[in-house]
Amino acid sequence: MGWLDSIKWDRDGLVPVIAQEAGSRDVLMFAFMNRTALQETARRGEAVYWSRSRGRLWHKGEESGHVQKVHEIRLDCDNDVVLLSVTQQGHDPSIACHTGRHSCFFQRLEDGSWKTVEPVLKDPAEIYK
Amino acid sequence: MGWLDSIKWDRDGLVPVIAQEAGSRDVLMFAFMNRTALQETARRGEAVYWSRSRGRLWHKGEESGHVQKVHEIRLDCDNDVVLLSVTQQGHDPSIACHTGRHSCFFQRLEDGSWKTVEPVLKDPAEIYK
Numbered sequence: 001m002g003w004l005d006s007i008k009w010d011r012d013g014l015v016p017v018i019a020q021e022a023g024s025r026d027v028l029m030f031a032f033m034n035r036t037a038l039q040e041t042a043r044r045g046e047a048v049y050w051s052r053s054r055g056r057l058w059h060k061g062e063e064s065g066h067v068q069k070v071h072e073i074r075l076d077c078d079n080d081v082v083l084l085s086v087t088q089q090g091h092d093p094s095i096a097c098h099t100g101r102h103s104c105f106f107q108r109l110e111d112g113s114w115k116t117v118e119p120v121l122k123d124p125a126e127i128y129k
Numbered sequence: 130m131g132w133l134d135s136i137k138w139d140r141d142g143l144v145p146v147i148a149q150e151a152g153s154r155d156v157l158m159f160a161f162m163n164r165t166a167l168q169e170t171a172r173r174g175e176a177v178y179w180s181r182s183r184g185r186l187w188h189k190g191e192e193s194g195h196v197q198k199v200h201e202i203r204l205d206c207d208n209d210v211v212l213l214s215v216t217q218q219g220h221d222p223s224i225a226c227h228t229g230r231h232s233c234f235f236q237r238l239e240d241g242s243w244k245t246v247e248p249v250l251k252d253p254a255e256i257y258k
Contacts, residue, residue: 003242018147018156025154027147030210042238073238077226081159083234097206105212109171109202113132 004035008080014050017082021094022071028088028096029104038073038082045070047084064098064127066090093121100124133164137209143179146211150223151200157217157225158233167202167211174199176213193227193256195219222250229253 007015014032021028031049033041037057040048044059047068051058061067072085088094097104099120106118136144143161150157160178162170166186169177173188176197180187190196201214217223226233228249235247 001241003238006243016145016159018159020156027149027156027212030145030147030205074234075236075238075243076159076233077228077230077235078233079236081233083156099206101206104205104207104210105203106206107204107208109132109204112130114135114204 001039004039006079007035007038007075007082008078009035010080014052015080015082017047017049017084019047019068019084019086019088019096021096022085022087026103027105028068028086028094028102033082041070041084042073047086061090064090064095066095066127068096091122095121095127098124098128100127130168133168135208136164136167136204136211137207138164139209143181144209144211146176146178146213148176148197148213148215148217148225150225151214151216155232156234157197157215157223157231162211170199170213171202176215190219193219193224195224195256197225220251224250224256227253227257229256 013034017031017033019028034050037048037050047060049058067089068086070084070086074083088096100122101118107114108117142163146160146162148157163179166177166179176189178187196218197215199213199215203212217225229251230247236243237246
C-alpha cells in the first residue's frame with residue numbers, strides 16, 4: 001500500500017477530497033478521507049469518506065442510495081489533496097448534496113450576498129427516510 | 130460584508146478553496162483563503178489566497194504572471210468550502226501548477242501507484258526567475 005504512504009495526511013490523519021462528475025464535469029462535493037476510507041474507495045470503486053461529524057467511515061449513498069462510482073483517483077502536486085472523477089448514481093438528474101440538490105456548491109455570490117441558484121431535485125425527507 | 134460572515138471559517142480562520150477552469154472545467158488547484166483573501170478576491174476579480182507556508186496573502190500569479198481571473202464565487206451547503214470559476218491567465222495552454230503543469234492534479238492512481246499523467250508546459254526555473 002505504498003501509494004497510501006505517499007499522501008501527506010493532515011494533523012487529524014485526513015486528506016481533503018474533491019468529487020467531480022465525470023460526465024458534466026461539475027464539482028459535486030468536498031469531503032475528507034482517512035487512510036482506510038481512501039483504501040476502501042480504491043478497493044470498492046465507490047467513494048468512502050470519513051465523516052467528521054459522525055466520527056466514522058461513510059460509504060456515500062449508504063442511506064440515500066446516491067452512491068458515487070469512482071473512475072479515477074488523482075493526487076495534487078503537494079500530495080495532500082485528492083480529486084475523484086465519479087458517476088453520481090441513484091437519481092436522474094444526479095443528486096450529490098444532502099439538501100437534495102445536484103451539487104453542494106449551489107450558492108453563488110451576487111451583489112454582495114449568497115443566492116441559491118440550483119433547485120432541490122428531491123425532498124431530503126424523501127431521500128433520508 | 131455580511132456575505133463574509135456567512136462563512137464557517139475553520140479553527141485557523143481559513144476556508145478551503147477549489148479553483149475550476151471556466152472553459153475546460155478542469156479542477157486546477159486547491160488552496161486556502163482567510164477573510165481578507167476572499168474579500169480581496171471578490172474586490173479584484175482575481176484570486177488571492179492565503180499562503181500557509183509563507184504566512185501571508187498570495188495574489189496568485191504575483192511571481193509567475195499566472196493570474197486567475199475570477200468569474201464566479203460559489204459556496205457549499207455547509208458554508209465551509211468555496212468554489213471559484215476562473216480563467217487561468219499568463220500562458221497558453223494554461224498553467225496553474227507551480228511545477229509548470231496545467232493542473233495540480235497531475236498524478237493518477239494506476240495499478241497501485243501514482244503516475245504523472247500531465248506534461249510540464251514550462252520549466253519552473255523559467256516561471257519563477
